[in-house]
Amino acid sequence: MKIEITEDGKMHTVRVPITVVAKMIKSNNTDPQSGAKIAKALRACKKKYPKLKLVEVESEDGEKVDIFL
Amino acid sequence: MEYSLGKKIAELRKSRGMTQEALAEKMGVSAQAVSKWENDLSCPDVMSLRPLANLFGVTADELLAPGEISRAEVLPEVERKNVDDMMLRIYVNDNEDKVKLNIPILLLKAFMGEDGKLSDGINMKFGSKSLNGIDFQSIITAASMGTVGKLLEMESDDGTTVDIYIE
Numbered sequence: 433m434k435i436e437i438t439e440d441g442k443m444h445t446v447r448v449p450i451t452v453v454a455k456m457i458k459s460n461n462t463d464p465q466s467g468a469k470i471a472k473a474l475r476a477c478k479k480k481y482p483k484l485k486l487v488e489v490e491s492e493d494g495e496k497v498d499i500f501l
Numbered sequence: 502m503e504y505s506l507g508k509k510i511a512e513l514r515k516s517r518g519m520t521q522e523a524l525a526e527k528m529g530v531s532a533q534a535v536s537k538w539e540n541d542l543s544c545p546d547v548m549s550l551r552p553l554a555n556l557f558g559v560t561a562d563e564l565l566a567p568g569e570i571s572r573a574e575v576l577p578e579v580e581r582k583n584v585d586d587m588m589l590r591i592y593v594n595d596n597e598d599k600v601k602l603n604i605p606i607l608l609l610k611a612f613m614g615e616d617g618k619l620s621d622g623i624n625m626k627f628g629s630k631s632l633n634g635i636d637f638q639s640i641i642t643a644a645s646m647g648t649v650g651k652l653l654e655m656e657s658d659d660g661t662t663v664d665i666y667i668e
Contacts, residue, residue, distance in 0.1 A: 466611075466620040473611030480586075481605060488601040 438496040450478050507541035513557040516649045516668045518582045573650035581647040588668045595661040
C-alpha cells in the first residue's frame with residue numbers, strides 16, 4: 433500500500449507492503465478468522481486493482497491524504 | 502455540484518460496465534466521438550439524445566439537466582457485472598474534510614462478520630461521522646442483485662453529507 437500525504441505543498445510518501453498490512457489486520461482483529469479473510473481479500477483486490485485509490489481525504493486547510501492499495 | 506452532460510455520460514457508461522467502444526458501437530458512432538462527448542469537447546446530436554437516454558434507462562431531461570442523476574436502478578441480468586467486480590463509492594463531506602472511499606465489494610464482503618455487521622476492529626469513522634451504522638450487508642445484497650447508482654444520501658444536523666454509490 434502507498435500513503436501519500438501532501439502538506440504545505442510537499443508530498444510525503446509511505447509505502448507499506450500488503451503482507452505487512454495483512455499481518456497487522458490479522459493481529460489487530462479480535463476474530464482471527466475474519467482477520468485472515470480480510471488479509472486474503474486485500475491480496476485479491478491488490479491483484480485486481482493494483483493502483484486503486486482506496487481513500488482520498490482533502491482537508492479544508494489544504495492537507496491531502498491519499499491511500500492506494 | 503454541477504454535472505456536465507459529458508460527465509453524466511461517462512458516469513452512466515461506467516456504472517453499466519461499458520467501455521467507450523461498446524457505447525460507440527451501440528450508438529453507431531466512433532469511440533473518439535464518445536470520448537469527445539465525455540470530455541465536453543462535443544455533444545451528441547439532438548437525434549441521438551433519446552436513444553442515448555434509453556440506453557442508460559434515464560430520460561433525455563435527466564441527461565440534460567445540470568444536476569446529478571441520483572437514482573439507483575436494477576440492471577437486467579445480461580447487463581450485470583459479477584458482484585466481486587463492483588465497487589462501493591462513499592463520499593463524506595463535513596465542514597472540514599472531504600473523504601472519498603473506493604471499496605471493492607470483494608473487500609467489503611471480507612469486512613462483514615457472520616452476524617451481517619462489520620467485523621470487530623473495522624471502524625469506518627471520519628471526523629464526527631461513523632459509517633458503522635450503515636447496513637452494508639444490504640448494500641452487498643443489492644449489488645449482487647444488479648443494483649447500480651446512488652443508493653443513499655444522508656445529511657446530518659451538523660451539515661455532514663454522506664453519499665453512497667454502487668458501480
